[in-house]
Amino acid sequence: MNRIDANGRDFRALNEEIRAAGQEILIENCMGQRYIAAGMSGVSLTIQGIPGNALGCYLNGGTIRVHGNAQDQTGDTMNSGTIVVDGSCGDATGYSMRGGKILVRGNAGYRVGIHMKAYREQQPLIVVGGETGSFLGEYQAGGTIIVLGIGSEKKAPVGNLCGTGMHGGKMFLRAEELPADLPPQVAASKATEEDMAEIDGYLEEFCAAFSMEKQSLFDRPFYVLRPNSANPYQNLYTFN
Amino acid sequence: MQNEGEIRIPSGCAITGVISKSGERFSGETAIRSIEPMHDRSNGLGGGFAAYGIYPQNRDLYAFHVFYDSARAKEECEQVLQTSFDVTVAEKIPTRKMPQITDEPAIWRYFCLPYEKLLQSTGLDEREFVSRFVVKINTQIRGAYVFSSGKNMGVFKAVGFPEDVGRYYRLEDYEGYCWTAHGRYPTNTPGWWGGAHPFNLLDYTVVHNGEISSYDANRRFIEMFGYRCTLLTDTEVITYIIDYLNRRQGMSLEETADVIAAPFWSEIDAMDEADRKKFTYLRNVYSSMLITGPFSILLGFTGGMMALNDRLKLRSMVVGEKGDRVYVASEECAIRTVAPELDRLWSPRGGEPVIIQVNEGVRI
Numbered sequence: 001m002n003r004i005d006a007n008g009r010d011f012r013a014l015n016e017e018i019r020a021a022g023q024e025i026l027i028e029n030c031m032g033q034r035y036i037a038a039g040m041s042g043v044s045l046t047i048q049g050i051p052g053n054a055l056g057c058y059l060n061g062g063t064i065r066v067h068g069n070a071q072d073q074t075g076d077t078m079n080s081g082t083i084v085v086d087g088s089c090g091d092a093t094g095y096s097m098r099g100g101k102i103l104v105r106g107n108a109g110y111r112v113g114i115h116m117k118a119y120r121e122q123q124p125l126i127v128v129g130g131e132t133g134s135f136l137g138e139y140q141a142g143g144t145i146i147v148l149g150i151g152s153e154k155k156a157p158v159g160n161l162c163g164t165g166m167h168g169g170k171m172f173l174r175a176e177e178l179p180a181d182l183p184p185q186v187a188a189s190k191a192t193e194e195d196m197a198e199i200d201g202y203l204e205e206f207c208a209a210f211s212m213e214k215q216s217l218f219d220r221p222f223y224v225l226r227p228n229s230a231n232p233y234q235n236l237y238t239f240n
Numbered sequence: 241m242q243n244e245g246e247i248r249i250p251s252g253c254a255i256t257g258v259i260s261k262s263g264e265r266f267s268g269e270t271a272i273r274s275i276e277p278m279h280d281r282s283n284g285l286g287g288g289f290a291a292y293g294i295y296p297q298n299r300d301l302y303a304f305h306v307f308y309d310s311a312r313a314k315e316e317c318e319q320v321l322q323t324s325f326d327v328t329v330a331e332k333i334p335t336r337k338m339p340q341i342t343d344e345p346a347i348w349r350y351f352c353l354p355y356e357k358l359l360q361s362t363g364l365d366e367r368e369f370v371s372r373f374v375v376k377i378n379t380q381i382r383g384a385y386v387f388s389s390g391k392n393m394g395v396f397k398a399v400g401f402p403e404d405v406g407r408y409y410r411l412e413d414y415e416g417y418c419w420t421a422h423g424r425y426p427t428n429t430p431g432w433w434g435g436a437h438p439f440n441l442l443d444y445t446v447v448h449n450g451e452i453s454s455y456d457a458n459r460r461f462i463e464m465f466g467y468r469c470t471l472l473t474d475t476e477v478i479t480y481i482i483d484y485l486n487r488r489q490g491m492s493l494e495e496t497a498d499v500i501a502a503p504f505w506s507e508i509d510a511m512d513e514a515d516r517k518k519f520t521y522l523r524n525v526y527s528s529m530l531i532t533g534p535f536s537i538l539l540g541f542t543g544g545m546m547a548l549n550d551r552l553k554l555r556s557m558v559v560g561e562k563g564d565r566v567y568v569a570s571e572e573c574a575i576r577t578v579a580p581e582l583d584r585l586w587s588p589r590g591g592e593p594v595i596i597q598v599n600e601g602v603r604i
Contacts, residue, residue: 032277032573
């Protein structure tokens, strides 16, 4: 394990040091340095302190574990690998993500999974343990977003305008009720056994990452949200 | 160099603020250290600080901070100032020579009060008199710019990175109960000293991260009430809108926030009748003061601070609380660097104002 003290380091210097540090790296005293592990693959990185915006952007494999909170745009455009956050994440978590996994134990901010997309074997996944802000899955085009609402007192653990512009992929919400303001282009229903089987492995992985009992998640219903057709917005701007 | 309005630079910003609810005064070093980890949010074209409670010996006098481009501008401005104000102190604002800060104007500070008889003859209340005076200097005297005009508070700003600007102004030598700071990344206009944040009128200061798309609609409306947007930068108009709504119209800060970051009509339709009536009224009467586009702002005022995001929350903002201190910043790192352990950390919703005031009875 290579230890890097990030105290007082500029983000460029810190990233160069990370690239030169080998396979197993511990970053201590992190304080807002951006783009940590940008485009890297094959390393196992542990972060203490507050990583800056766009943590793991373009990540192409390996794992990042944050012992605390992460800021905005975690996993921006990541391609593969896993980011695990013990605390909460800021806005636009998983922004334009195209593969890999982001597991957040706490809450996440606005616009989680915005522009997330999938292609064949590239199937991105975001699991948020707590609540998210508004615009969850905005313009989602593919992949899977799961919000578990653990500890949430809200009927649905999301903000306003969930699924605005969604045209692909799936969202799973563990909730008492569906959000009241779902757009007409989003079809929502209680998750079937088949749906639940599809995410069983993901829930397993999430619970293993944070030492939780998977069984405890099934005391609330899961809803699944998907676009209501292959092309839900074809008449939104033009009538052709 | 081409000034504000003469050139357009298409290209974000950092904001941070800290307030002691018990009114405890602390040095500007805290604000400098807080803005520093967000260095990369700005590009060296503007940094600034607003500090409240820093002039307790002169707490009842207006503190004008003025930039002068020339000796002539200073002479002209001082002449006008002395005809309307009883000036108790006129001094250079102490600065530290630093290679990072260049092209300095002359920077002066005046502690003063309008002449009582003159004030009475105008029939204006003191604050209105002073705000009109500031607008007059800034529009009519070329090369003079009043960038701070409140009591027991001051703005310090320059072209440079904010941490350098703070050290340039020796802010470690000042103690205030509330500080806000800004690192600038100009989006549409070049950086110059006057264009750095905070923007100020009387004791209101605004630091802003964002780019408002309603600028010209807002400007046309506010200029009907005697304000002059001389800088062609969006933060200036936000400052005047807040001054107009809160000071001149006597609206509360919550109501002010409900006008500038009004809920969507779809949200208003879903409200109970009393709220629906109120919000419909505010949106109809003050439609030209709705601010659209991405923004996160920190408003400083005597005795408090308000944080507000645009209603879609297109800019980040986090709030931290520790004991009697409340911190608001664009990024969590700005808070953790000065307060590693917090009692609470949270993100306000878009359009949700967070208003922090010093405790009742605290003398500030």
